[in-house]
Amino acid sequence: MSVPNPVADAETGPETASGPEPEADAKAGIVTNLAVAAVVTALGAAALAGALALGAGRPAQPGPGAWPAILGGALVLLGIVLALRARATADAERFGRTALPVLAALASMAVFVAVVGVIGFEIPAALLAFVWLRFLGRESWLVSVAVSLGLVVALYLLFVAALDVTIPHMF
Amino acid sequence: MSDVLGGFAVVLQPENLLYCLIGVVIGMLIGVLPGLGPAATIAVLLPLTFGLEPVTAIIMLAGIFYGAQYGGTITSVLLKLPGEASSVVTVFDGHALARQGRAGTALGIAAIGSFIGGTASIVALSVVAPFVAGFALGFGPPEYTMLALLGILLVATISQGGRVKALVAAVVGLLLATVGRDGFTGAERFTFENLALADGIDFVPVAMGLFGLGEILHSLEERHRALREPAPIADVWPSRADLRQAGGAIGRGSVLGFALGVLPGGGAVLSSMAAYALEKRRSKHPERFGNGAIEGVAAPETANNAAATSSFIPLLSLGIPANATMAVIFGALLIQGVAPGPQLVTEEPELFWGVVNSMYVGNVLLLIMSIPLVGLFVRILRVRPAVLAPITVLITLIGAYTVNNSVFDIGLVIAFGALGYLMRKAGFDPGPLVLAFVLGSLLESSLRRSLLIFDGDPTGFLTRPISGTLLVFLLFVALLPALQRLRPRRTRPENATAGTR
Amino acid sequence: MTSRLRALTATVLALALTGCGGNLGDDGAADGADFPDRALTLLVGQDAGGSTDLIARALADQVKNDLGRPVTVQNRPGANGAVAAKELAAAKPDGHTMIVFPGTLAYITPLAVTPAEAVDITGYDVVTGISQDDFVLVANPGTGFRTVTDIDRAITYGTTGVGTGSQLTQALLFAQAGIKATAVPFDGGAPTLTAVLGGQVDVASVQLGEAQAQIKAGKVTPIVTFAQKRPSYLPDTPTAVEAGYTVPVQQSRAIAVPKGTPPQIVDRLRTAFQKAFAGQAYRDFNTQRLLTPNEVDGPTLLGQWTGSLQTYRALVDQYDINLAGTA
Incomplete structure (x- = not known):
C-alpha cells in the first residue's frame, strides 16, 4: 500500500490519494475479515427469513418474497466464501482509533x-x-x-x- | 429530411436560441445542486414556460434537461456526487482525474463526448428512425430481464477490487431495491412498518451517501496524519493526446448509447455502464480504469447523451415518453394544447424537429459554455478540504431533503454515508451496490412479469429470438473471465484481480 | 470577506423582518385567516406523465392563480397511490398539502389488499370531485381479436397495477366470459399500453385518454369500453354492458386533504378549484383527454365512492375473484 502505483491504489479505490500512508491504513487482520464475512452472512440470513415470511409463491405466480429470498440465499453463500477466504484477504483497512x-x-x-x-x-x-x-x-x-x-x-x-x-x- | 432542416430554422430563431441558452444555464446551475435532477428541475421551472409559445417553451425545457445533466456530471467529477443514475459510472474515473488535478480535462472530455454523442445520435435519428421504430416494441419483459442481468454482470466488470466483494455489494444493492411496497401483490417488503420506506428508497440518498458522504468520512480519518493538499489544477482543456486516447471510446459510446437509448426505461443507465465496461474490456491496461482513465469518462458521458437523444424514438413511433423527464416535458405540451402521440411527427413536424434539434443546439451551447464555466467550477477544488467538507456535507444533506421533501431522506443519506465509509474500510467498492440498486427493480419486475407470461416455465427465455440471443451473449460474457482465469496464474488473491484480469 | 458577510447577514435579517417567516410553527394559521401562507403541495400517487399526473398539473396551474401561492405537483408513485395517500394522512391538516385521490384506490384497492393496508377515503376530507375516466379494453391487432367472443384461447392481460380499475375490469370481464386469463401487472398506463403494442401481452384495459392516440392510429384494436354509455369518440365499440357483461367500473378522481382540516380552509380550496374548473383551458383539457367532469362536493363524492365499493365487493364475491397477485 505504500507503493504509489495505480494497482496498489486500486485496492482502496481511486479516492485514496497516493503519498505516504502510515500505519493507520494498515491491513485488517483475519478477525476483521471474519467479522465482515459474518455480517454479510447474517444480513443474508435475515433477508432470507424475512423473504420467506412474505411468501415465495410458485414459479407461475411468484410471491413478493421470491426474489428477496434468492438474494438472501446468495448473500449467505457469498458470506461463506468470504469467510473461507478471510486469511487470504488483504483489501480491508484496520478499524481503530x-x-x-x-x-x-x-x-x-x-x-x-x-x-x-x-x-x-x-x-x-x-x-x-x-x-x-x-x-x-x-x-x-x-x-x-x-x-x-x-x-x-x-x-x-x-x-x-x-x-x-x-x-x-x-x- | 426537409422537416429536419425546418426544425433547425425554428431553433435558430434568435428568441428560441435565447431561451435555449437560458434553459441550459439554469439547468446547469441547478443540476450542480445534488438532489434536484433534470425531471425535478423541469417540474419546478415549468410555470416559467407557460407564457411562451409551445415550441419555445419546449426548447427551454429541453435546454434545462441537458444543462441539468451536465451539471450532474460536474458534481460527479468534482465532489463524487452523481445527480442522475446515468452519471454514476462517470464518478469512477472522473473523480479520480479530479484528484490528480485534471478535473478540467474530465469535464472537457465529458462536454466533447456529449456533443459528439448527441450529434451522432441525432443524425442517426433523422436517418434511421423509421427503421428502428419497431425495435423497442420487440423488447418485452423477458428481454428486459436479460438486459438487466447483463447490466448486473457488467457491474462486476466495472468495479474495483475483488470479485466476491463486488458481488456482495451488488446483491445488497438488489436487496435494497426491493424495499417498499411490492407492485405485484401490494405486500410491504422490509419497510418495518415505516411509512417513509413504503415508497422504496430513492436513488439520490443511496448514491450521494455511499459516494460523496462516504468519501468525506473516509478522508476525515486520513486527516489525522496529514492534510491532503488540493492537487494543483493542471490544463483545463483536454490535450490532443487526451482526445486521441478518448476518440475510440467516444465513437463506441455513441453507437451503444444510440442503440440502448431506444429502449424506454433504463436505456440511458445501461448504455453508460455498457460503454464503460466495453472500454475497460478493450483496454490493454484495464487497471487504469477507476484511477483516472480518460476513456472512463468519455465513454459513459458520450453514451448517456446519445441515449438521451435516441430516447425520442419511442416517442416518435409510439407516442410514449421514454423517461420521467420526457413525460414531464410532454405533460407540459399537453397543458399547452398539443397532444403528443404517434401522429405528432406528421401533424406537428416543426414542433417535433424543433425540439429534437434544440437538443443538438443545446449541446453546442453547452460545449461553448463549458470552456469558461469549467474553469470556474474547477476552482472549487482549490478550496482547502477542511473548508470544502462541511460545505459539501450541508449541501448534500439539504439536497437529499429536496428529492422528496422528506427529513427521513436526510437520515438515509447519513446512514448510507456511514455504510459507504464502512464498505471502504472493509474493502468493498460502493460502485456495484449503487449500480445494482439502479437496475434492481427493472430486473425483479421484468423477471416476475416474464414468469407470469411464460406460466412459470423458464425455458420461455430461450424460445424468444431477442431474449434467447441476449441469454447466449450473457453466458458468453459471464464465462469469459472464468475461461481466462483457467490460465494458471493466481498468485495474488482478491485485491490483485483488477490487475490480472 | 467580513464586510461582505455583514452585508449578507443584514440582507437575511431584512428578509426575516419583512415577513419572510419560517415554516416551522403550526400556530396562528389554524383558523385559516391567512391561508395559504406558503407554497402548496399537490401530491400525485402516480408517475409523471400519466393521466392523474396530467390532471394534477392542469389544475395546479390554474389553482395557483386564485390562491396566490405556488402549487407544486409532487409525484409519489406506489401501489396505485396508496403511498401518497398514506403520506397525506400523516401531513399537517392545514390545507397546504393536498392529493389527487384516485377513486380506484378507495373502491377497488381495498378488494385486493388486507384491511390493514387498504386506504379508507372516509379518513380524509374531500375538497371536491374532479372528473371520471372510462376504461377501454384494447388488443394487439396481431391477436385478431375484435370482440370479446373472438377470444377463444387462454390469454395474458396487462394491468396498470394491483388493485387498479384496469385489473378489476378485466378480472370481472374474463370471469364472466369464462376466459382463462393471466394478469401481468405493469407500472401505470404507458408501460401497459407499450406491452400491448409490442404483443408482450394480448390485451389490456387502460384509460380511454391514454389509448386514444393509439386507437386512432390503428395500432391497437378497441374491444369493449367499460363506460356507462358509448363514448362519442368510439361510436362503434360496444360497452361491456351492451356486450352482456356486468362491469360498471370507472376511474374517478377527487381532491382530498388530511382529516381535520378546518372547514374554512376546505371551502377556500373548493372555491379555488371551482374557478379552475370553469376556465376554458381546463375545459379544453378535459375534452382532449376524454374526461367527464364530476365536480361535485365532498359528501356527494363520498356517497358515489362508498356505493361503488359495495357494488364491486358484491361482484368480486359473486365471481370469486382474487385481485391480489398471489394465488
Missing part, C-alpha cells in the same frame, strides 16, 4: 437530522459547519465562525429565498 473523527462527524449529522424538523436548518447547519471546521478540520476560530455563518446565509438565500425549497427553516 483513527475512526474517532468519523464517529464525531456522524454524531454531528445525527444531531442535525434530529433537530432540523423542530428548530429549522439554520442553527444546526451553522453548528455542524463550525464543529467540522474548528474541531475536525483544525481551522482557526475566525475562519470557522466566518465560514459557518456565511455558509448558512448562502444556503438560506439559495434554497429558501431563490428555490423555495420547503426545508424546515426558522427565518
Whole structure:
C-alpha cells in the first residue's frame, strides 16, 4: 500500500490519494475479515427469513418474497466464501482509533437530522459547519465562525429565498 | 429530411436560441445542486414556460434537461456526487482525474463526448428512425430481464477490487431495491412498518451517501496524519493526446448509447455502464480504469447523451415518453394544447424537429459554455478540504431533503454515508451496490412479469429470438473471465484481480 | 470577506423582518385567516406523465392563480397511490398539502389488499370531485381479436397495477366470459399500453385518454369500453354492458386533504378549484383527454365512492375473484 502505483491504489479505490500512508491504513487482520464475512452472512440470513415470511409463491405466480429470498440465499453463500477466504484477504483497512473523527462527524449529522424538523436548518447547519471546521478540520476560530455563518446565509438565500425549497427553516 | 432542416430554422430563431441558452444555464446551475435532477428541475421551472409559445417553451425545457445533466456530471467529477443514475459510472474515473488535478480535462472530455454523442445520435435519428421504430416494441419483459442481468454482470466488470466483494455489494444493492411496497401483490417488503420506506428508497440518498458522504468520512480519518493538499489544477482543456486516447471510446459510446437509448426505461443507465465496461474490456491496461482513465469518462458521458437523444424514438413511433423527464416535458405540451402521440411527427413536424434539434443546439451551447464555466467550477477544488467538507456535507444533506421533501431522506443519506465509509474500510467498492440498486427493480419486475407470461416455465427465455440471443451473449460474457482465469496464474488473491484480469 | 458577510447577514435579517417567516410553527394559521401562507403541495400517487399526473398539473396551474401561492405537483408513485395517500394522512391538516385521490384506490384497492393496508377515503376530507375516466379494453391487432367472443384461447392481460380499475375490469370481464386469463401487472398506463403494442401481452384495459392516440392510429384494436354509455369518440365499440357483461367500473378522481382540516380552509380550496374548473383551458383539457367532469362536493363524492365499493365487493364475491397477485 505504500507503493504509489495505480494497482496498489486500486485496492482502496481511486479516492485514496497516493503519498505516504502510515500505519493507520494498515491491513485488517483475519478477525476483521471474519467479522465482515459474518455480517454479510447474517444480513443474508435475515433477508432470507424475512423473504420467506412474505411468501415465495410458485414459479407461475411468484410471491413478493421470491426474489428477496434468492438474494438472501446468495448473500449467505457469498458470506461463506468470504469467510473461507478471510486469511487470504488483504483489501480491508484496520478499524481503530483513527475512526474517532468519523464517529464525531456522524454524531454531528445525527444531531442535525434530529433537530432540523423542530428548530429549522439554520442553527444546526451553522453548528455542524463550525464543529467540522474548528474541531475536525483544525481551522482557526475566525475562519470557522466566518465560514459557518456565511455558509448558512448562502444556503438560506439559495434554497429558501431563490428555490423555495420547503426545508424546515426558522427565518 | 426537409422537416429536419425546418426544425433547425425554428431553433435558430434568435428568441428560441435565447431561451435555449437560458434553459441550459439554469439547468446547469441547478443540476450542480445534488438532489434536484433534470425531471425535478423541469417540474419546478415549468410555470416559467407557460407564457411562451409551445415550441419555445419546449426548447427551454429541453435546454434545462441537458444543462441539468451536465451539471450532474460536474458534481460527479468534482465532489463524487452523481445527480442522475446515468452519471454514476462517470464518478469512477472522473473523480479520480479530479484528484490528480485534471478535473478540467474530465469535464472537457465529458462536454466533447456529449456533443459528439448527441450529434451522432441525432443524425442517426433523422436517418434511421423509421427503421428502428419497431425495435423497442420487440423488447418485452423477458428481454428486459436479460438486459438487466447483463447490466448486473457488467457491474462486476466495472468495479474495483475483488470479485466476491463486488458481488456482495451488488446483491445488497438488489436487496435494497426491493424495499417498499411490492407492485405485484401490494405486500410491504422490509419497510418495518415505516411509512417513509413504503415508497422504496430513492436513488439520490443511496448514491450521494455511499459516494460523496462516504468519501468525506473516509478522508476525515486520513486527516489525522496529514492534510491532503488540493492537487494543483493542471490544463483545463483536454490535450490532443487526451482526445486521441478518448476518440475510440467516444465513437463506441455513441453507437451503444444510440442503440440502448431506444429502449424506454433504463436505456440511458445501461448504455453508460455498457460503454464503460466495453472500454475497460478493450483496454490493454484495464487497471487504469477507476484511477483516472480518460476513456472512463468519455465513454459513459458520450453514451448517456446519445441515449438521451435516441430516447425520442419511442416517442416518435409510439407516442410514449421514454423517461420521467420526457413525460414531464410532454405533460407540459399537453397543458399547452398539443397532444403528443404517434401522429405528432406528421401533424406537428416543426414542433417535433424543433425540439429534437434544440437538443443538438443545446449541446453546442453547452460545449461553448463549458470552456469558461469549467474553469470556474474547477476552482472549487482549490478550496482547502477542511473548508470544502462541511460545505459539501450541508449541501448534500439539504439536497437529499429536496428529492422528496422528506427529513427521513436526510437520515438515509447519513446512514448510507456511514455504510459507504464502512464498505471502504472493509474493502468493498460502493460502485456495484449503487449500480445494482439502479437496475434492481427493472430486473425483479421484468423477471416476475416474464414468469407470469411464460406460466412459470423458464425455458420461455430461450424460445424468444431477442431474449434467447441476449441469454447466449450473457453466458458468453459471464464465462469469459472464468475461461481466462483457467490460465494458471493466481498468485495474488482478491485485491490483485483488477490487475490480472 | 467580513464586510461582505455583514452585508449578507443584514440582507437575511431584512428578509426575516419583512415577513419572510419560517415554516416551522403550526400556530396562528389554524383558523385559516391567512391561508395559504406558503407554497402548496399537490401530491400525485402516480408517475409523471400519466393521466392523474396530467390532471394534477392542469389544475395546479390554474389553482395557483386564485390562491396566490405556488402549487407544486409532487409525484409519489406506489401501489396505485396508496403511498401518497398514506403520506397525506400523516401531513399537517392545514390545507397546504393536498392529493389527487384516485377513486380506484378507495373502491377497488381495498378488494385486493388486507384491511390493514387498504386506504379508507372516509379518513380524509374531500375538497371536491374532479372528473371520471372510462376504461377501454384494447388488443394487439396481431391477436385478431375484435370482440370479446373472438377470444377463444387462454390469454395474458396487462394491468396498470394491483388493485387498479384496469385489473378489476378485466378480472370481472374474463370471469364472466369464462376466459382463462393471466394478469401481468405493469407500472401505470404507458408501460401497459407499450406491452400491448409490442404483443408482450394480448390485451389490456387502460384509460380511454391514454389509448386514444393509439386507437386512432390503428395500432391497437378497441374491444369493449367499460363506460356507462358509448363514448362519442368510439361510436362503434360496444360497452361491456351492451356486450352482456356486468362491469360498471370507472376511474374517478377527487381532491382530498388530511382529516381535520378546518372547514374554512376546505371551502377556500373548493372555491379555488371551482374557478379552475370553469376556465376554458381546463375545459379544453378535459375534452382532449376524454374526461367527464364530476365536480361535485365532498359528501356527494363520498356517497358515489362508498356505493361503488359495495357494488364491486358484491361482484368480486359473486365471481370469486382474487385481485391480489398471489394465488
